[in-house]
Amino acid sequence: MAVEELQSIIKRCQILEEQDFKEEDFGLFQLAGQRCIEEGYTDQLLEIIQNENNKVIIKNMGWNLVGPVVRCLLCKDKEDNKRKVYFLIFDLLVKLCNPKELLLGLLELIEEPSGKQISQSILLLLQPLQTVIQKLHNKAYSIGLALSTLWNQLSLLPVPYSKEQIQMDDYGLCQCCKALIEFTKTFVEEVIDNKENSLENEKLKDELLKFCFKSLKYPLLTAQFLEQSEEGGNDPFRYFASEIIAYLVFVQGIRIDQLPMVLSPLYLLQFNMGHIEVFLQRTEESVISKGLELLENSLLRIEDNSLLYQYLEIKSFLTVPQGLVKVMTLCPIETLRKKSLAMLQLYINKLDSQGKYTLFRCLLNTSNHSGVEAFIIQNIKNQIDMSLKRTRNNKWFTGPQLISLLDLVLFLPEGAETDLLQNSDRIMASLNLLRYLVIKDNENDNQTGLWTELGNIENNFLKPLHMGLNMSKAHYEAEIKNSQEAQKSKDLCSITVGGEEIPNMPPEMQLKVLHSALFTFDLIESVLARVEELIEIKTKSTSEENIGIK
Template sequence: LIQCIMYIYRVIVDIFYQNLSLFFQVLLQLDERKAAGVGLVLSALQKQLSWLPVPYTQQQEEADQYGLCRCCRALTMLAQPFVEEVKKKDENLMSSDEDEEMKTELLKFCMRSLREPLLEADLNRGRKSALWLHAVEIMGILSATKESLSGLLFFTSWRRGTLIDNSLSKESRACLAYLLFVQLISMEGFPAVFRCMLKTSNHAGVEAYIVKNIKNEIQSSMKGNANKWFLGPDLLPLLELVLHLPQGAETDLLTNMDKIMETLNLLRYLLIRDQQLKSSVEMWKELCRIKDQYLKIVRVCISMSRAYYCAELKSLKEDIQLIKTMTTRDVKVSNMSPQVQYQVLQSALVTFDMMESVVVRIEEITEEKLSKMH
C-alpha cells in the first residue's frame, strides 16, 4: 500500500513538471489575455500540488520525499517573469488594465499559497528551510501586487474585489498575519513591511505593535546581530514614519495612546543607548531633529487636550446635577451619569500627565547627554 501511495505521488509530481513546462511555453507566447492565462495555469498547478502531503518535520522537509518543496520552488519560478513584468511597468508608470488584472491573478496565487501549503508548514525564521524560502518568495510577489497588507489582514473585502471564497480568505489571512507578526517581520527585507503597515493600517493598536517590534530589532542589532535597516542611516526613514502624529497637533491622544507611548519608549531607548548611533554624526543630528520635531508636536497636543478636558471637567463640576450631551473627542459620554463622566475626564487627564512625564524624561536624558559631550 505504501509503495502504491508513493507511486501515485511520483506520478503527480511528474505530471506537474510536464504541465509546468508546457504551460510556461504557452504563456510566453500569449499577447492578449495573458493575465487570465497566468491565473488559470497557476490555479491548475496549485490544485495538483494540493494532493501532495506537507512535510511536518525538518527531516521530512530536507528529504522532500514527496517532491512538494521542489514543486513549490518551480511554481514561484514560473510566476517570476510575470512578477518582474508588473514591477517594470509600475516603475515606468505604464500600468494598464491588463497589468492590474495580472496583479490580481498574482494576488490570488499568493493567497492560495498562504493557505496551501504554508499554513500547514513548520515555518521558523531560525531555520531557513525550503518552505521558509517559499514563504519569503510569496511575500515578495505579494509586495509586487501593491495590495495593502493592512487591507488584506483587517478587512473582508479587498481593493481588487472578492478574490477567493470566505473560508480560504480567513485561512490565508491567518497565515499572512503569522508570517508578518511572528516570523517574517524580523527578516532583513521586511522594513518595507513596517513602512507599509505604518502608512496604511490606520489602527493605533497595530501601529503600536509595529513600533514595539522595531524597538526589538534595534535592540537586537545593538547586541551584535547587526542589521543595517535597524542601526545605520537606513533606520532614519523608518523613524520618520514612527515619529509622526496622523493629524499633527489635532491628533486624538486617547485614540492614539498605544502608539504614542510605544514611540516615546522607543525614543527613550535610543537616547539611553546612544553610543552606536553617535558613531555617525550626521545620523545623530538627523535623529535629534526628528525627535525634537515630534516632541514639540506631542507637547502641543497634550497642552490642547488638557485644556479641553479641564474645561469640560470644570463645567461638569459647576453643575454636577445637569445631565448634558457632550463628546470627549471620540468618546461619547452623553448617556453616562455625571459621576461616570467625571471619572472619564479625570482618567483622560491622568493619561496626559503620564505622556508628559515620559516626554520630560526624554528631554532630561537629552540634556544629560549634551552636558557630557561638552
C-alpha cells in the same frame, strides 16, 4: 380486498403488449399496490413482484410503488420482519423497473424531506441510485442531475462546528459525506479507466468537477477539521476533503503542472498565499479560521529570517498581512483577533531584514490604527536592538535607512492638534522607542543616526507633543469642571472623548472617562519628560568628554 384488486389489474394487463398499456392501468396499479402496503399485505405484494410472469408489468408500472415503500422504510416504528420485506420489495423494484423512471422517482424522494430526515433519505437511497444510474446510457446527464439534487438537499443542513458536534452528527451530514465518496467512487474509477476520452467520458468528468467545486463551498468552506492527533483519521470532513482535492488534482489535472515532485516550504507558502488572501477577506468565523490555520502551517515550515524581501513584490505577500490587520482591528471574535496578531508576528519573524523593513513601512502607512502602529514600532525597536548587539550592523535598522523609517514613527500626523487620546498607543510606543535609542546609542558612536536627526525629531515630534498635551489637558480639565457642575444639577449632557461625542452620559460616568483621559496624558507627559531628561544628560556628557579630549 387490495391484493385481489392488484391481481385483477395484473391479470388484465398480462394479455396486453407493453406498448398497449394505458394511463388508466398505471393509475389503478399504483392505487392497488399502495393499498396493499397500507393494509399490510406486503408478503403477497412481494410474491406478485417475484412472479416471473409479471416481469413486464413490474418493469413498466412498478416504479410507482417505490415512493410508498421508501416512506415505510423511513418510518422507524415498523417491525423488523416488516422492514425486511420492505427492503426485499425495494431491491426487486430497483432491479426490475425502468431505470429512467426510477431515477426521476428516486430524486423526487430525495427532494421531499426536510430537517434531520434529509440525511436519512439520502443514506437509504444512495446505493439504489448508483445502481439505477449504472443502467442508463446517458450516464453523465444522470450523474449530474443526481449530484445536483443531493448537494441542494445537503446544503440545507447545518455544518457541525465542534468536535462534539461532529461526533454527535445530529443531522447526519458527516455520514452523508462518507456515503457520497463511496457513491461517486464508481464513476471516478470509470473516468480514470476510460483511456479513449470519449465525449461522454468528458461530460462525466465535467459533472464530477462541478460537484467537487460545489463541495469546496459547502460543506468544506465552513467545516472544522479535527486535529490530526485527535481522531483525525475518523474525521469525515478531512476524508471528504482529501477525496475532493485528489480528484481535482490527479483526475482533472488542476494545478498538477504547478506541483513539483518535491515541494519546498517557500514554494508551498507562495502556492497558498492567494488562497489565504481570499479566506481573510471573508467574514465567517470558520472561513477566517481556515485562512489563519493555512497561513500558520505554511509559515511554520520556514526558518526565521529566511523569507526574502523579493517575495513582497508578489501582491498577496503584502495583502495577507494587511488582511491580518483588518481581522485584528475589525473582527468581533476575540480568539480570531488574537490569532491574527500572533500570525502577523510569525510572518514578520520569517522575513529577512529588508523584508521586515519594507513591511513595517507599508503597515505604518496603511493600518490607520494606533494599536497596530504601536505593535509595529515595538517590532522596529526589537530589530534595532538585535542590530546594535551584532558585531556587524544591519543597514536596514541603523543609519540612513533607519532614519527614513523613524520619520514615519517620530511625528504627529496633525501636529499639535493631533488627537492624543486616540493616538496614545502609538505615541507611547514612539516615546519608548526614542528613550531606548537615547539610552543605547551614544552621541559619539551615533550608530542609529539619531543624534544627527535630533533637531528634526524635536521640531516634528517633541515640541508639537508638548503643545498638544497642554491643549488636551486644558480641554479635559474644562470638561471635568462642566461635568462636576452637571452632577450638581443632576442633568445629562454629552462630552467629546477621542474626537467622538458621547451623548447623555450620567455625570459620574463622565468624570471617570475624563479622569482616565487625563491619566493617559499624565503618563505620556512623564515619559516625554524622561526622554528629554536623558537627551539633556547624554548631550551634556558628550560635550564634557569632547572638552576633556581637547
